[in-house]
Amino acid sequence: MRPLFLKEWIKLRGRLAAIVLGCATFHVYFAMVLRRKFTLEHAEMVFYQVGRIGQNTIADFEYVPLVIGALLAFMQFAPEVARGHLRLSLHLPIATNRLILFHVAAGTAVLAVLFALNAAALAVIVGAWFPVEFVTSALSAAAPWMVAGIAAYFGGVAAMLEPHAIRRVAWLVVTAAVGALCHLSARPGAYHDAISGLVVLALLFVPAVPWVARRFRGGDGTIPGVGRPVAIVLFVTVCALMAPIATSTLFDAQREETQIFFSPVSRTFVFREHLHDHEFRHATREGQELDRRTFQTLLPFIYNRDMEVWGLLPVTIGGRAFDRRALTAERMIFELKPRDLADRRVDIAVHPLLESEPGQARLQFPEDIFRFSADRIEFLNVDTLAVDEETTRIFTDALKELGFAFPPRLVEGRATILKPFDDGYLVVDANGVVFHVKRAQGRPRIVRTPIPADLAIRSIQIVENAQRRFMGLLLTRDGRLFLIGREDYRLLPMPTQGYDPDTMDYRLIMNPVAPTAAWSNSAGARAAALTPDLTPFDFYARAAPERRRGWGELVVRAFIPFEIRLEARGGDRLEWLFAAGPGSAWALSLCLAAIIAAADRRRTSRREYFLEIGLTMAAGVFGLIAARLTGPARPNRRV
């Protein structure tokens, strides 16, 4: 193998130097951009933008690994193919698989070194301005992009070694599809649950590459080994991934979720549902159709601005007159969306603890941030990143005095200055006890709340509303939802029948007459009408209207046996979703396979025929496509 290493080294060294130089130039630019950011803005504001809003510090790096992977594949294998070196190499006295795997291993090693150097450079640059949590977050954001780089390398190699033009295009499409999956979200941590699947997809190229190379040398005859089965899995998977994208691009219109409200005016449920295009239906639970204006006048706590314009205010509800100011002041909305849930969010575990008694109208970000370690709460200066030992000691002691068990399970708060006041953080300690942590006049103000420690809290949504009646919402792991009393931390159970926190938005629309709790997703909506003391007294559930489908869509969908999606269901974190298609897909695909085999009788061997049928039975039309794209491409006499 040493001679091959020598050859690859001599071939690539100059080109690698160019890539390294390019990367170095990028990192100098990146460091300058970051430095400029800290020059133009206060460090605490940059921390807020990156840590809370989710700005990606290394966004400019997004396509660098992809370019490196594609370039490396091109630099390493374009001369082999275009200048015929591969024919020389394939005649070396070594098994083809070993030869190609060595080349790929050499390329992978180079890629690993380049990615490691880039990751190290990113870590050093980000670490110069941010604490280690931000470095980890930045590297986690870069991880899927590096997987894209790996896929670009392997896929690029397969495309270059592929002897047939159409299949070369197929390899490029597969590579582009896998690469695109790695760039669905630039949010750090978005791929936390999905990256292992992407790595598996990228690694599926590895055994496929020597298989393609063996076809390059020996034609399309049957080649034993795992190469073709793996290529088939890859093609089927990519078909299943591309099918929903293609169908949604071709046929899907944006659908809005159904909204249900309880009208304090008519004392009945009213709803708004999206029919198609720009057409909506407004109606009451009893089936009375409403025009949009009437619908809005039934919900004065929500649409009071329009009602004022129409001259319909003040309005009398339950014997009490409300003008616009009163309607606005009495309305309070608590919302909990899947993306708000602690285990679906992508947080950087570093937070600002605002001064809750600022002595001025506006809130301000402090010049320090805090994080929890195994045994203390640690405050860091945002400019120097040095630990403020004094503040750290004071807050740690205050927590310990109240029996806080480090490290915490959950730290929940709203790190923004765009709110009427600051209510600090609710922190669930290692034992499940909930502590309310605030900073008042620079000192800790900490309350050990009476919230039960065995509640198994999944997420807390703090809502600093001017009414200051409730702190926010608390969701438990078993799906119970509570409103948290602000003064006494009393938990008020909310209706949750049919509520799926992972897919549904939950809205609690508070008003003094008839509060409504409503939860919905694309499948439908539910709502509960509540008394002023938040006791449910009426419920209404409504499925989303069936979407009209044209003939074209019906025909296309009839052929799709299953779909694989990588998407964030209302959160930051992407997850793999699998959906089975109609049973007709297999039957139709089998018919299609039989027709193609009959039409292509002279080109299809009996073995290939049975393989196509088998794959079609297993994976529908995707299996048929994979069989055709990996089978013999030249005349193959029927044996």
Place this chain on the structure above:
Amino acid sequence: MSQDREAVRDRPIVVEDLCYAYGGKVVHDRLSFSVEPGRIVGLLGKNGVGKTTLIKLLMGFLAPVSGTCRVLGEASHALSAPTKRRIGLVFEGHLAYEFLTIEETERFLAPWYPRWRKAVFRDFMDRLGLPPGHRIGDMSEGQRSQVVLAAVLAQDPDLLILDDYTMGLDAGYRRLFLDHLVHHARAGSKTVFVTSHVVQDMERLVDDVILLRRGGSPYLGPLNEFMGSFRRFRLMAPDADLRAGGLLHNVEREADGTWSIYAFHPADVVGTTLQNAGIDPARLSEVPLSLEDAFVGYTGSY
């Protein structure tokens, strides 16, 4: 299986009932031949008759649709590493790793071949007069051909397959290449299978020829037998209506109106054939034949 058949199977190159087709076009249909050890065999044929396809099949870059193509006892498209070690390939255009220098080429290749003949490689390079650090990519086509030949001969292969070694070479380098090839092949009793567009070179090189022609069976046999039996005649009979067939392998009307007749028979047999066809053979004369003439005569001008 008969002993003869067994002996044929042991030959360095054995092609049996080979069929190959691109798309719907059949290039080789049941082609069979074999090459005896130690022989130098030239594959000749006009453009498009399947020379390159056959060479690619022998080199293992195509697999037969049916039939067999065995090289040193193994299917050519699935050679084991030890067998590849015994086969030297010279690709069209003197393919080489042009990013390597002369010295690096030897450092890269030598470890693969236990029988690497350092002296042969060095001798070639000394004659070339280029420093060891000279990049192959910076060489002329002729210089590169010498490096390629040196590298292949230094491997000390039992079988050499050369695909159009003349491409890009001027007369001087062609002669040099040929001289070295013949010298080493004869000295080492190597089996050589070669194609070239420069037919006259073959005369000095090959023992046997395979003449491929479109739509007809190929000629396989020793070159001297071919040259000894294949004849060209000139017939001064502008008005005659001559057609190939029977004893006349090929007939072609020349630019001056005379006929060139090619046949594997002496003048009297050809004369009688013409007479039987009602053509006066009085003005029939035999013309000396070069290999190129014989090639054109055998395969046809067009």
